[in-house]
Amino acid sequence: MSYIILYALLGVGLFVLGLYALIIHAHLLRKILAINVMGTGVFLVLVALAARHQDAPPDPVPHAMVITGIVVAVSATALALILMLKVYAATGKTELHDGKPD
Amino acid sequence: MTGDLLGIPWAVLLILLPLIGGLACFLLPSLSKSLGLLCALAILVAVGGLGWQLAENGAQRYAIGGWGAPLGIDLYADGLSLLMLVMAALVGLGVSVYSSAYFNGDKARHFWPLWLFLWAALNALFLSADIFNLYVTLELLGLAAVALVALAGGADALNAAMRYLLVSLLGSLFYLLGVALIYHGFGSVDIAILAQRIEPSPAAWSAVGLMSAGLLLKTALFPMHFWLPAAHASAPAPVSALLSALVVKAPFYILLRLWLEIFSPTGAAPGQLLGQLLGLLGAAAVLWGGIQALRQTRLKLLIAYSTVAQLGYLFLAFPLGTSIAWKGVFYLLLSHALAKAAMFMAAGNILYFCGHDRITDLDGVAQRLPLTLAAFSLAGVSIMGLPPSGGFVAKWLLLETALRSGQWWWAAILILGGLLAAAYIFQVIGHAFTQADAPAETGLVPARMEWTAVMFAFAAILLGFFATDAFELIGIGAPTSGVSGG
Amino acid sequence: MNLAQSLPLLVVASSLVPGAIIFFLDEKQTVARIFLNMAGALIKLALAGVMLWGIVHGYHYEIRLPLLPGIDLFLRAGPLAMLFVTLSATLWLLTTIYAIGYLEDSPHRSRFFGFFSLCVTATAGLALAGNLLTFLLFYELLTLATYPLIVHRGTEEARLAGRNYLIYTIGGGALLLLATVWLYTLTGTLEFTARGFLSGLDAVHHPALIVIFVLFIAGLGVKAALLPFHGWLPQAMVAPAPVSALLHAVAVVKAGAFGIVRVVYDVYGIEFAADLGVTLPLAILASATIIYGSVRALFQDDLKRRLAFSTVSQVSYIALGVAVVGPIATIGGLVHLVHQGIQKVTLFFCAGNLAETLGIHKVSEMNGVARRMPWTMTAFTISALGMIGLPPLTGFISKWYLGMGALDAGQNWVIFILAGSSLLNAAYFLPIVYAAWFKPSPSTWPHERSFGALETAWPLLLPPIITAALTLGLGLLASSPISPLEWVRFIASREFAP
Incomplete structure (x- = not known):
């Protein structure tokens, strides 16, 4: 039981770490990576909690969810990357400029 | 014959139609306008079919592929889903008509598939019966919306x-983490099953907290609205209309479902507290959004901040909590969608015509684009909550509940919010009536774009006359059965 | 739903439908526009006549459409409603004729007449409203429909006046909404009932009812230009003359006064209101407004502003008549609803004629003007004397009943208010009349225009002559069975049945 909790806590740790990075880093690539770390954290939680008992076979449903989640995350990352390149092309910056459009 | 029509799985069609339409537009870009419009009409028919089905047989549940929960994917449709689907179908049709004139060439080639995919995600979301499917559809919706901006x-x-993309992904991840906790704690993601199994526990409450936080971020509830004005104001006009009218409502719909069917019936003290907190944030949004809207110099930003304020009203029902208050919120969802779509389209027309949307330079718009100004003004009547309009019905019901339960401070917020709305809307109208020296160059805005805006605004007004019929439809399957009456 | 029942709806539609069509007319389609305007006005007047006849003969006209869960859109042609409908239908017809003449060749006429018709639609609707929700609906519609008329000229001054108008009226509307919803949560009904529907309510709610009453009076007082809420009215004078006539005599100000009458008689019930102790403060507020408006009018050189402050003063007679509590004062207040309308519309027509024909906007420019425009100034003089309350004109009838009513109710102090107000009325009207008739005229007028044989265009001349004749005629024939006074007696007898 304990190492299941350990994995789950590790997942939560990754989530928090990613959130922290997302907030403090300005560079868009780092932000995108941070989001991915957070996602991985959530997936880890899902997979870890799927093992309800140490001996019983794990619950398949969270695995299905994780696979779906990974597909979604890959497409989101692709969109984020292309958008980042476009922002760079349009503004010459790899950061979001603050404030409102003028 | 009628039996055959009733047997058609309209709900499934509602997801397949835009999906296939989107693919077809992607493969045959030269036909995308006609395909898109055709698809929009077909969806309207399908929503009609579903509504008929619900009216005849009550709430519906479909197991796609016959697997059934927990492994398969279930669809569920009741009065609340129907309301959201009707809203999407109406706004979708209007936006399609508007866009067929607005987008041309390359932009059109990109717009139609994205828009139809967005529509598919939206319909799927409103029909989802489990909280994981809601996550997937919400994420797809977000991606399509970002691409459209x-x-x-x-x-x-x-x-x-x-910025919108990052916020959207962040919100979804919070939500997904909550889903993981719920599944671990109660062994299901199906809303109906969860409604029976859920019990107040630390795990349940942390899940509620995570999911709500994610959804509130995506609904742009004050103070998490920071991303919304820029995204809604800088998008192309029809996309702005979609975002404000439909897309922000999707996470709110999920919150509503969770709250009405899973969290609220548990009725524990933390729920009361959360309800009050949401109400407070909503009130702050109403005031802050209104004041910010008043301070804007650009029309589209003004309308975007107005969305922030109007979204705030939706949260006033959480502390009130009666079925009458929820009815008010349901009606506000619909009337705001129509009115706000009309406003963004009107702003799009003005941009199209003047080349700018600076409010102080809008002189003489009333003379040169009378239909567009009429659309903006009529939509404004509903946004201000003046009778007769859908916005008025919503405001009345919320006011009634607030005063009946003695919580007069929510009533004060409703009244103040209406006054602020009047102030920012008439700021625009006042400038539009002034005399202009510039020669009139009418005829530049395609008639289709002006008339769609007018139709939406008119629909928002007409809603004021059909409240009693609408509430009968929304009541199918008793979506508010979990909360206390009267 | 048979035809007879739908008559109230038709009265509302008779200006709504032409108005909606007029919006889409081209500027140059003058004939079509005039036809629609006149047809709507005549049909409305005819329908009002039919309903008057029907009510006298015991028919009932009412129609309901579901609007909110539990509350209907409810139109009912009761005696009080018909008083206001007939007044507004008559004056609308005249004002339409006047406006057609006044706005000849000016820009944006389709827009103007569209909103003009919407205004009258709203007025007819709130006159016929059978419950507070319906009243509220048309009250707000009236606000929205008058705004474009006030800013019609499109100048910066007009824009600011419009903005001020909205600040007052939207604020007032919000208070009215709050009061209405609050009342609904206490009673579960909003339907106007003779002698009110609140007296049965538990005494626990009486403090709430007093607060609600204050909210009502504040919300309605904005349009009725009661004392702290009158600021928008003089500013709104930038609007074209027919709009001023409409605001002061037919629609806006009257809507507020009519609303106060409705709330006091048919929501609270006059006796219950007196028991609550809210009528005396209302009487004092009305009296203060009467004196304040008159004093301010004294010092205005701009003719329309002087008339505007005169309206502030005169409309409060209606509220005063209501608040004095008694059958005779009620008659005085209600009949003044009609009399003030007819007199004030004449004065604004005349002011418009002076401005259009000679370019005169100021009292100080009016020396000898009666020799140049005798018909206009005769009409002006009759109405001004009516305002002062000279017998046998209509204004005298109002003031007589108000005074007798006050004595009857034991409120002798009201007599001093009436006397003081009449003196002030004389002080700000008689110098105008004297200067116009007896002072030597200047060699040139500010902006003279020639209209052939007549002193001004006939559509501008006919309406004031008719309304001045009514001022005289309704005063002389006050005791005849078809006069407004008799109708008002009939209404009052319902409120004060033994």
Whole structure:
């Protein structure tokens, strides 16, 4: 039981770490990576909690969810990357400029 | 014959139609306008079919592929889903008509598949019966919406789209973490099953907290609205209309479902507290959004901040909690969608005509674009909550509940919010009536774009006359059965 | 739903439908526009006549459409409603004729007449409203429909006046909404009932009812230009003359006064209101407004502003008549609803004629003007004397009943208010009349225009002559069975049945 909790806590740790990075880093690539770390954290939680008992076979449903989640995350990352390149092309910056459009 | 029509799985069609339409537009870009419009009409028919089905047989549940929960994917449709689907179908049809004149060439080639995919995600979301499917559809919706914002090109729009994407992904991840906790704690993701199994526990409450936080971020509830004005204002006009009318409502719908069917019936003290907190944030949004709207110099930003304020009203029902208050919120969802779509389209027409949307330079618009100004003004009547309009019905019901339960401070917020709305809307109208020296150059805005805006605004007004019929339809399957009556 | 029942709806539609069509007319389609305007006005007047006849003969006209869960859109042609409908239908017809003449060749006429018709639609609707929700609906519609008329000229001054108008009236509307919803949560009904529907309510709610009453009076007082809420009215004078006539005599100000009458008689019930102790403060507020408006009018050189402050003063007679509590004062207040309308519309027509024909906007420019425009100034003089309350004109009838009513109710102090107000009325009207008739005229007028044989265009001349004749005629024939006074007696007898 304990190492299941350990994995789950590790997942939560990754989530928090990613959130922290997302907030403090300005560079868009780092932000995108941070989001991915957070996602991985959530997936880890899902997979870890799927093992309800140490001996019983794990619950398949969270695995299905994780696979779906990974597909979604890959497409989101692709969109984020292309958008980042476009922002760079349009503004010459790899950061979001603050404030409102003028 | 009628039996055959009733047997058609209209709900499934509602997801397949835009999906296939989107693919077809992607493969046959030269036909995308006609395909898109055709698809929009077909969806309207399908929503009609579903509504008929619900009226005849009550709430519906479909097991796609016959697997059934927990492994298969279930669809569920009741009065609340129907309301959201009707809203999407109406706004979708109007936006399609508007866009067929607004977008041309390359932009059109990109717009139609994205828009139809967005529509598919939206319909799927409103029909989802489990909280994981809601996550998937919400994420797809977000991706399509971001791509549509980026369609405007230009540094501002790309910047806003990027921020929107990050916020959207962040919100979804919070939500998903909550889903993981719920599944672990109660062994299901199906809303109906969860409604029976859920019990107040630390795990349940942390899940509620995580999911709500994610959804509130995506609904742009004050103070998490920071991303919304830029994204909604810098997108192309029809996309702005979609975002404000439909897309922000999707996470709110999920919150509503969770609250009405899973969290609220548990009725524990933390729920009361959360309800009060949401109400407070909503009130702050109403005031802050209104004041910010008043301070804007650009029309589209003004309308975007108005969305922030109007979204705030939706949260006033959480502390009130009666079925009458929820009815008010349901009606506000619909009337705001129509009115706000009309406003963004009107702003789009003005931009199209003047080349700018600076409010102080709107002189003489009333003379040169009378239909557009009429659309803006009529939509404004509903946004201000003046009778007769859908906005008025909603405001009345919320006011009634607030005063009946002695919580007069929510009533004060409703009244103040209405006054602020009047102030920012008439700021625009006042400038539009002034005399202009510039020669009139009418005829530049396609008639289709002006008339769609007018029709939406008119629909928002007409809603004021059909409240009793609408509430009968929304009541199918008793979506508010979990909360206390009267 | 048979035809007879739908008559109230038709009265509302008779200006709504032409108005909606007029919006889409081209500027140059003058004939079509005039036809629609006149047809709507005549049909409305005819329908009002039919309903008057029907009510006298015991028919009932009412129609309901579901609007909110539990509350209907409810139109009912009761005696009080018909008083206001007939007044507004008559004056609308005249004002339409006047406006057609006044706005000849000016820009944006389709827009103007569209909103003009919407205004009268709203007025007819709130006159016929059978419950507070319906009243509220048309009250707000009236606000929205008058705004474009006030800013019609499109100048910066007009825009600011419009903005001020909205600040007052939207604020007032919000208070009215709050009061209405609050009342609904206490009673579960909003339907106007003779002698009110609140007296049965538990005494626990009486403090709430007093607060609600204050909210009502504040919300309605904005349009009725009661004392702290009158600021928008003089500013709104930038609007074209027919709009001023409409605001002061037919629609806006009257809507507020009519609303106060409705709330006091048919929501609270006059006796219950007196028991609550809210009528005396209302009487004092009305009296203060009467004196304040008159004093301010004294010092205005701009003719329309002087008339505007005169309206502030005169409309409060209606509220005063209501608040004095008694059958005779009620008659005085209600009949003044009609009399003030007819007199004030004449004065604004005349002011418009002076401005259009000679370019005169100021009292100080009016020396000898009666020799140049005798018909206009005769009409002006009759109405001004009516305002002062000279017998046998209509204004005298109002003031007589108000005074007798006050004595009857034991409120002798009201007599001093009436006397003081009449003196002030004389002080700000008689110098105008004297200067116009007896002072030597200047060699040139500010902006003279020639209209052939007549002193001004006939559509501008006919309406004031008719309304001045009514001022005289309704005063002389006050005791005849078809006069407004008799109708008002009939209404009052319902409120004070033994």
